[in-house]
Amino acid sequence: MTIEQQKIDKIFRLTNREVWVVTAGTPQRRGGLLATWILQASLDRESPVLMAGIAPNHFTRQLIDETGAFATHLLHQNQVDLALKFALGSGRSVDKLAGLRVSETETGCPLLKDALCWLDCRVFARLDTGDRIFFWADVVAGDQQGKSPPLTEQELLQHVDGEIRNQLIADRQHDIEKQKPQHNEWRQNLPALLRPA
Numbered sequence: 001m002t003i004e005q006q007k008i009d010k011i012f013r014l015t016n017r018e019v020w021v022v023t024a025g026t027p028q029r030r031g032g033l034l035a036t037w038i039l040q041a042s043l044d045r046e047s048p049v050l051m052a053g054i055a056p057n058h059f060t061r062q063l064i065d066e067t068g069a070f071a072t073h074l075l076h077q078n079q080v081d082l083a084l085k086f087a088l089g090s091g092r093s094v095d096k097l098a099g100l101r102v103s104e105t106e107t108g109c110p111l112l113k114d115a116l117c118w119l120d121c122r123v124f125a126r127l128d129t130g131d132r133i134f135f136w137a138d139v140v141a142g143d144q145q146g147k148s149p150p151l152t153e154q155e156l157l158q159h160v161d162g163e164i165r166n167q168l169i170a171d172r173q174h175d176i177e178k179q180k181p182q183h184n185e186w187r188q189n190l191p192a193l194l195r196p197a
């Protein structure tokens with residue numbers, strides 16, 4: 001990274017985002033990942049909308065596209081191991097929900113019963129930018145079982161050992177390299193609708 005890029009990165013690191021577990025699928029074919037790219041995207045509190053940015057190569061992205069729905073969960077601060085379960089590896093080779101207390105949301109998504117809270121989301125729009133698929137979703141239900149602050153990215157990283165930290169960094173680098181060509185192509189051929197005025 002250049003000095004300027006390091007300065008910019010340091011500013012981004014001043015933020016401390018919550019980590020969400022995004023689950024999707026059916027009881028027979030299910031999965032989930034850890035995500036920071038989750039935003040409340042509605043002004044009107046009577047029509048709650050959530051936006052999620054999910055990498056196209058992730059198994060959870062595939063499940064969201066197959067079902068048109070996902071659930072998002074915030075975690076208790078002592079659920080670092082649970083967060084890591086969803087951040088490492090791919091649901092294509094392992095059932096990340098095995099052994100967890102799971103039920104089903106109204107949209108049919110796996111619901112983590114021991115999370116701090118959850119939101120059930122039905123997708124109504126999708127944008128593929130090459131390195132991310134952005135989903136807009138109506139939040140159709142939600143519940144909370146605790147008032148403690150949710151686990152954040154910085155707390156998570158403080159609690160992981162060097163080996164796991166290196167694995168997370170390597171995974172992120174792998175995702176960046178894998179998606180870069182598609183993202184560059186998307187930028188060079190932006191649909192008219194998305195070009196700046």
Ligand SMILES: Cc1cc2nc3c(=O)[nH]c(=O)nc-3n(C[C@H](O)[C@H](O)[C@H](O)COP(=O)(O)O)c2cc1C
Pocket residue numbers: 019031032033034035036037038053054055057058059060061086087088089090091092153168171
């Ligand atoms: C702190 C943190 C934040 C992450 N945020 C996102 C995210 O917003 N979107 C995403 O697609 N992946 C994100 N990831 C990566 C996925 O959680 C990870 O690659 C996961 O293992 C993918 O699982 P899957 O292939 O089973 O869906 C994040 C990872 C970490 C450690």
